[in-house]
Amino acid sequence: MLNTIDILQTLDMLDRQHLDIRTVTMGVNLLDCAGGDIDACARRVYDKICRRAEKLLPVTRGIEAELGIPIVNKRISVTPIAMVAQASGAADYTPVAMAMDRAAKTCGVDFIGGFSALVQKGFTDGDRKLVESIPRALAETDLVCASVNVGSTKAGINMDAVAAMGRIVKATAAATADRGSIGCAKLVVFCNAVEDNPFMAGAFHGPGEPECAVNVGVSGPGVVYSALQGVRGKSFDEVAELVKKTAFRITRMGQLVARTASERLGVPFGVVDLSLAPTPAVGDSVARILEEMGLAVCGAHGTTAALALLNDAVKKGGLMASGRVGGLSGAFIPVSEDEGMIAAARAGTLTVDKLEAMTSVCSVGLDMIAVPGDTPAETIAAIIADEAAIGMVNNKTTAVRLIPAAGCRVGDSVDFGGLLGTAPIMPVHPESAAAFIARGGHIPAPLHSLKN
Amino acid sequence: MKAIVSVFSKDRIGIIADVCTVLARMKVNVLDLSQTIMDGVFTMVMLVDTATSALTFDQIQTTLTEQGRAMDLNIRIQRKDIFDAMHQI
Numbered sequence: 001m002l003n004t005i006d007i008l009q010t011l012d013m014l015d016r017q018h019l020d021i022r023t024v025t026m027g028v029n030l031l032d033c034a035g036g037d038i039d040a041c042a043r044r045v046y047d048k049i050c051r052r053a054e055k056l057l058p059v060t061r062g063i064e065a066e067l068g069i070p071i072v073n074k075r076i077s078v079t080p081i082a083m084v085a086q087a088s089g090a091a092d093y094t095p096v097a098m099a100m101d102r103a104a105k106t107c108g109v110d111f112i113g114g115f116s117a118l119v120q121k122g123f124t125d126g127d128r129k130l131v132e133s134i135p136r137a138l139a140e141t142d143l144v145c146a147s148v149n150v151g152s153t154k155a156g157i158n159m160d161a162v163a164a165m166g167r168i169v170k171a172t173a174a175a176t177a178d179r180g181s182i183g184c185a186k187l188v189v190f191c192n193a194v195e196d197n198p199f200m201a202g203a204f205h206g207p208g209e210p211e212c213a214v215n216v217g218v219s220g221p222g223v224v225y226s227a228l229q230g231v232r233g234k235s236f237d238e239v240a241e242l243v244k245k246t247a248f249r250i251t252r253m254g255q256l257v258a259r260t261a262s263e264r265l266g267v268p269f270g271v272v273d274l275s276l277a278p279t280p281a282v283g284d285s286v287a288r289i290l291e292e293m294g295l296a297v298c299g300a301h302g303t304t305a306a307l308a309l310l311n312d313a314v315k316k317g318g319l320m321a322s323g324r325v326g327g328l329s330g331a332f333i334p335v336s337e338d339e340g341m342i343a344a345a346r347a348g349t350l351t352v353d354k355l356e357a358m359t360s361v362c363s364v365g366l367d368m369i370a371v372p373g374d375t376p377a378e379t380i381a382a383i384i385a386d387e388a389a390i391g392m393v394n395n396k397t398t399a400v401r402l403i404p405a406a407g408c409r410v411g412d413s414v415d416f417g418g419l420l421g422t423a424p425i426m427p428v429h430p431e432s433a434a435a436f437i438a439r440g441g442h443i444p445a446p447l448h449s450l451k452n
Numbered sequence: 453m454k455a456i457v458s459v460f461s462k463d464r465i466g467i468i469a470d471v472c473t474v475l476a477r478m479k480v481n482v483l484d485l486s487q488t489i490m491d492g493v494f495t496m497v498m499l500v501d502t503a504t505s506a507l508t509f510d511q512i513q514t515t516l517t518e519q520g521r522a523m524d525l526n527i528r529i530q531r532k533d534i535f536d537a538m539h540q541i
Contacts, residue, residue, distance in 0.1 A: 068530035
């Protein structure tokens with residue numbers, strides 16, 4: 001029987017509230033591509049990605065048409081390249097990044113992630129080479145994304161890696177200075193990185209994952225925002241209930257897409273990631289959801305509490321809607337990719353310090369934040385250390401994706417175009433953390449008992 | 453395959469007849485239909501079965517879009533699964 005109201009509600013979400021599937025990401029194991037010299041390794045990487053993902057684009061386009069729902073991004077994630085390339089003995093892994101880039105272009109996907117290393121406890125020789133290769137690899141490719149995991153709740157924080165990443169972020173900004181330092185938009189530094197994240201720039205196919213898997217990232221800030229307009233002035237109990245119900249609907253759609261894609265690609269279904277991922281489009285903003293809850297501007301006092309409610313309700317609603325939930329699952333707060341956050345940052349209400357507080361209750365971290373080009377590497381490393389500490393102690397994923405935009409100062413902005421959006425340059429504290437970062441070594445893992 | 457056909461347009465005489473004629477030509481069977489005028493906009497939702505048609509879903513979709521455009525109607529067809537997934541536990 002037809003339920004016209006439900007059908008029209010869904011059509012309205014699709015037409016006016018920016019409801020979409022943010023990404024279908026195919027994870028591909030590349031461990032069997034290791035061995036031989038770096039060029040042989042790169043050839044095998046290219047061949048395997050193309051073989052596994054050749055049907056990804058036609059299949060997802062077919063699902064888009066049949067269901068009438070946009071699938072905004074089609075992506076590939078691969079085994080952390082530090083594990084794949086180190087058998088080659090080469091000093092620079094850029095040839096593998098270039099092979100990934102070519103494969104992504106052949107398959108017609110938007111991004112490919114996994115130029116990555118997991119160094120929370122220490123560096124292997126291969127990890128160190130990969131980290132040093134990042135600036136050149138990101139400068140010489142278009143679609144490759146890199147990530148480095150520098151800490152975890154179980155292992156603590158590798159402060160040598162934190163210091164190195166401060167330097168690498170700066171070097172990447174310099175290597176792509178002619179393009180607004182866009183290389184940094186494709187580089188994430190994690191604590192507690194997850195192995196099945198479908199979202200970029202931090203996606204990689206973790207070593208605990210199967211040969212191949214399809215992970216789906218849903219979206220839907222616009223739908224939540226629109227639903228909340230119906231409960232203005234009501235209590236938070238009603239707000240939480242409404243967000244849960246809305247997240248349920250959004251996730252059910254993600255589950256349907258994931259199951260259909262998995263069947264048609266002949267690849268196991270991995271997870272649905274329940275993230276509320278904003279875009280720069282008006283009406284698709286996480287900041288505007290927080291403001292709809294009663295805040296004059298995102299970043300005002302109360303923002304952290306509002307985000308905590310949103311993040312939790314999204315998970316509770318989504319969990320029941322999908323057989324397998326994973327990835328990052330929560331609300332994202334990438335500044336340059338969120339129209340409301342851009343406005344709040346320009347107004348000076350949303351600051352890096354407030355964003356840091358918000359990351360203790362949201363699903364990731366300091367994301368797509370542009371800072372002055374002359375910010376010292378040690379200051380960037382110290383920001384990474386703070387963020388990693390929040391993740392380590394609170395047993396959650398945190399990440400840093402900072403763009404020290406070359407030649408830019410507070411008041412300027414950098415435009416990356418597309419989903420990466422526009423980033424106003426935000427001030428950071430000028431006081432030095434150089435002596436703190438110079439110590440190096442390891443911050444021990446936190447205690448997990450005596451919690452009183 | 454069960455699918456939902458939705459039609460939005462400025463109201464005029466013969467919209468249901470026009471859409472049903474296109475569907476009948478493709479041998480797509482109409483199972484249920486609901487039509488109303490919402491804020492002055494002709495709004496119709498149909499449940500159809502494409503299994504009776506020799507055409508692929510893709511061909512049916514293209515024909516509906518093109519013929520809809522020619523008749524100044526916004527017609528789309530989507531698998532019913534998406535609406536079931538979102539509104540039924």
